Amino acid sequence: MGLLDGKVAIVTGAGRGLGRGEALELAREGAAVVVGEVDEAAGSAVVDEIRAGGGRAVLHPGDCSEIDVAEAIVDVALEQLGRLDALVNNAGILRDRTVLKMTPEEWDAVIKVHLRGHYAPTHAAVRHWREIGQSGRVVCTASTSGILGNFGQSNYGAAKAGIAAFAQIVAQEGWKYGITVNAICPAARTRMTEGAYGDRLPGPGGQEEFDFWHPDNVAPFVAFLCSDASSHISGKVFGVQGDTVELYRPYTSEAAIDNGGVRWTAEQVAERVAELFAATGMAPEAQNGMARLRYTMTTRQ
Ligand SMILES: NC(=O)c1ccc[n+]([C@@H]2O[C@H](COP(=O)([O-])OP(=O)(O)OC[C@H]3O[C@@H](n4cnc5c(N)ncnc54)[C@H](O)[C@@H]3O)[C@@H](O)[C@H]2O)c1
Numbered sequence: 001m002g003l004l005d006g007k008v009a010i011v012t013g014a015g016r017g018l019g020r021g022e023a024l025e026l027a028r029e030g031a032a033v034v035v036g037e038v039d040e041a042a043g044s045a046v047v048d049e050i051r052a053g054g055g056r057a058v059l060h061p062g063d064c065s066e067i068d069v070a071e072a073i074v075d076v077a078l079e080q081l082g083r084l085d086a087l088v089n090n091a092g093i094l095r096d097r098t099v100l101k102m103t104p105e106e107w108d109a110v111i112k113v114h115l116r117g118h119y120a121p122t123h124a125a126v127r128h129w130r131e132i133g134q135s136g137r138v139v140c141t142a143s144t145s146g147i148l149g150n151f152g153q154s155n156y157g158a159a160k161a162g163i164a165a166f167a168q169i170v171a172q173e174g175w176k177y178g179i180t181v182n183a184i185c186p187a188a189r190t191r192m193t194e195g196a197y198g199d200r201l202p203g204p205g206g207q208e209e210f211d212f213w214h215p216d217n218v219a220p221f222v223a224f225l226c227s228d229a230s231s232h233i234s235g236k237v238f239g240v241q242g243d244t245v246e247l248y249r250p251y252t253s254e255a256a257i258d259n260g261g262v263r264w265t266a267e268q269v270a271e272r273v274a275e276l277f278a279a280t281g282m283a284p285e286a287q288n289g290m291a292r293l294r295y296t297m298t299t300r301q
Pocket residue numbers: 012013014015016017018019036037038039042062063064065090091092093113117141142143144185186187188189190191192193
């Protein structure tokens with residue numbers, strides 16, 4: 001018995017990296033899987049792997065941020081696998097540069113793949129669930145680059161912070177219909193992060209130790225979020241890496257000042273704004289949000 005027996009799930013960008021691990025794990029837990037992937041060869045290989053393991057999978061090639069492709073992915077689930085229970089929005093790309101050097105093409109490409117690539121399949125899936133009165137699960141893929149803020153990734157970080165907001169908002173819209181929407185901020189060694197998480201090393205005496213940054217480590221939590229067991233959890237952002245899961249608190253108001261019922265002048269603000277920083281201990285200058293990461297290569301190998 002798997003957690004997802006009888007279920008059907010879509011994973012976008014499932015040809016490699018985190019999406020591949022998620023598709024394989026969902027299949028191991030009993031789901032039939034639609035592999036959405038712009039790289040057809042990579043997507044086919046994952047479909048073959050799932051079938052070789054005794055699972056059911058079909059490929060739908062194409063760019064999931066295109067509306068017709070996203071709608072067709074949902075149609076493939078319904079027509080070829082008989083239903084749809086979960087959508088994992090995972091597809092993503094990077095075009096890193098400081099904003100000064102970033103071209104409009106680099107900005108648009110990242111915003112489109114991530115934000116429209118989340119909206120388009122979610123829209124198609126939610127429309128289907130609402131039409132037939134069925135509950136559903138959506139897992140979105142945000143990033144600490146967005147919710148903490150990583151230097152040189154204004155396009156990617158803006159998209160990923162947007163995805164965290166998208167998940168929180170669609171979660172509210174779907175709650176009374178049994179449609180849950182959560183976001184993960186994963187961290188793993190993939191093509192996207194090559195170099196950042198080191199090479200896999202054999203442990204002492206050549207024994208294989210737990211490989212903290214292996215991309216497949218993220219998949220069991222995603223399988224849980226796709227299952228009936230997570231029906232009470234929605235609109236949340238989780239950090240997921242290695243053998244750890246974190247729960248992020250959304251932007252929270254930490255302090256306030258007021259002007260006694262009278263509109264501020266800019267000069268009055270200049271005089272009193274320091275009170276906000278004094279009350280919170282927050283520094284007014286620009287800071288490296290990624291310094292707040294709980295798990296890094298120096299804390300976990
Ligand atoms: N690896 C990490 O540490 C990390 C950290 C934070 C967030 N993420 C996010 O996790 C997701 C997966 O990243 P990964 O590290 O596995 O990257 P990856 O490059 O290994 O895999 C991404 C896959 O998505 C596919 N893809 C890209 N654009 C697509 C599109 N428009 N339509 C369909 N498929 C598309 C690619 O062909 C590729 O197979 C991304 O959203 C990424 O931003 C990854």
